[in-house]
Amino acid sequence: MGILSRASYVVRSKLNSLLNRAEDPTETLEYSYEQMRDELQEVKQGIADLTTQKKRLEMQKRRLEENVEKHNEQAREAVRQDREDLARQALEKKQAKMSQIEDLEAQVSELQSTQDDLVEQKNELQNRIEEFRTKKETMKARYEAAEASSRVSEAMTGVGDEMNDVSRAIDRAEQETDEMEARSEAMDELADTGAFDEAISDKDKIDRELSSGRTDAAVDSELATLKSDVDGGTEETSSTTAESEGENKTNSESETSVSDPAVETELEELRDDENN
Template sequence: MGILSRASYVVRSKLNALLNRAEDPTETLDYSYERMRDELQQVKQGIADLTTQKKRLEIQKRRLEENVEKHNEQAREAVQQDRDDLARRALEKKKEKMSQIEELETQIADLQSTQDDLVEKKNDLQSRIEEFRTKKETMKARYEAAEASTRVSEAMSGVGDEMSDVSRALERAEERTDDMEARSAAMDELQESGAFEDALSDEDEIDRQLSAGRTESEVDAELETLKSELGESGGESEGSADVDVADDEIEAELDELRDSEDDEGSA
């Protein structure tokens, strides 16, 4: 195979491949069905034309037969008048008309035979067209169902790919949400522990401990003052029970003061 032949073969192959991809089977079937219907219509038209021609010959034959009968009457009348010459001429015309009638009968018979053959072919073609139409509709239904199934499968495949992307996006969103929740919880914990306030304060740990020591000394001094005041105002005549009650109240107030100082120190 030469270069040009190979190139031509490749081009034809490419064109056939393109045509196969572009071809819609349902349109091809419909087109074939319409072509067959056109051919059937042409056959019917041919039968109609043939029948018309046959009818014309039959009409011409009837006219010739009428002329034959007329020439018979002419010949009889001529014989009655002893006009043999006229009778001969009438019989000659009769013979001529009968010869034409025989030719017409032959043509009419041929046309009838052709008409019968065309009618038979027309009926056969019509049956084939109806059979093709049934197969065409069945094939179109199968093709459309297969096409719909293919579209659904392709759509499902596309949805599967898209869902994979969506799943990954959900995973990333969930990870970011977990991170944000963890950071929020950590911030709340630092807030509760006072770490933010410590970071914002200018005092260091030594300053805070010294401040706490000063506060405790002041509380102890105030406590001694309270005890002295209570001891002087109560006197010894109130008895040991009143002293115990005073001591309990002092201890309770002392605890409250310590708790308050501890809260201020931790802050």
């Protein structure tokens, strides 16, 4: 096979493939159905024309038959008038008309036979057209159903691909969400442990421990003060009366007592220690 032949074959193959893809079977069936209907119409028109010709011949035959009857009357009238010559002429014309009638009858008979054949073919063709119409509608319905099913399948395939993409997107979103939640929990944990405070503070570890110790000492001191206030309030209630009774005695004793230098010295030392 030469290059040109191969190229021509490839081109024809490509064109045939394109035509097959472009061809709509339902349109082909409709076109075939219309062609058959056109043929039926032509057959009906042929039958009508044939019937018209037959009717024309039948009308001509009836006129000839009327002429035959007329020539019979002429021949009888000529015989009554003893005009044999006229009677002969009338009979000769009658015979000519009779011959024409026989020819017309043969033609009419032939046309009738042809008409019967055409009518039979017309009926057969009409039946075939009706059968084809039924098959056409059935095939059209099947094709449309198959086409709809194919479109649904293609759509479902497309949706399946999209759903796969959506599923992957959801997986990525869940993974990122888990990472963000873990990151948030880690940040909270670091904040609770003071890691951020340590990172941004200028104090070293010793300073932070000393500061914590001072804070603890201040808390302990305030707690002791509170306890002392609570205990003192309880004792104050029980000793109020005794203090009231002994107040005068104390005042009188202080007035009458003599200052002891040793006691004064010890008191002064206690005051100095308290101030320091």
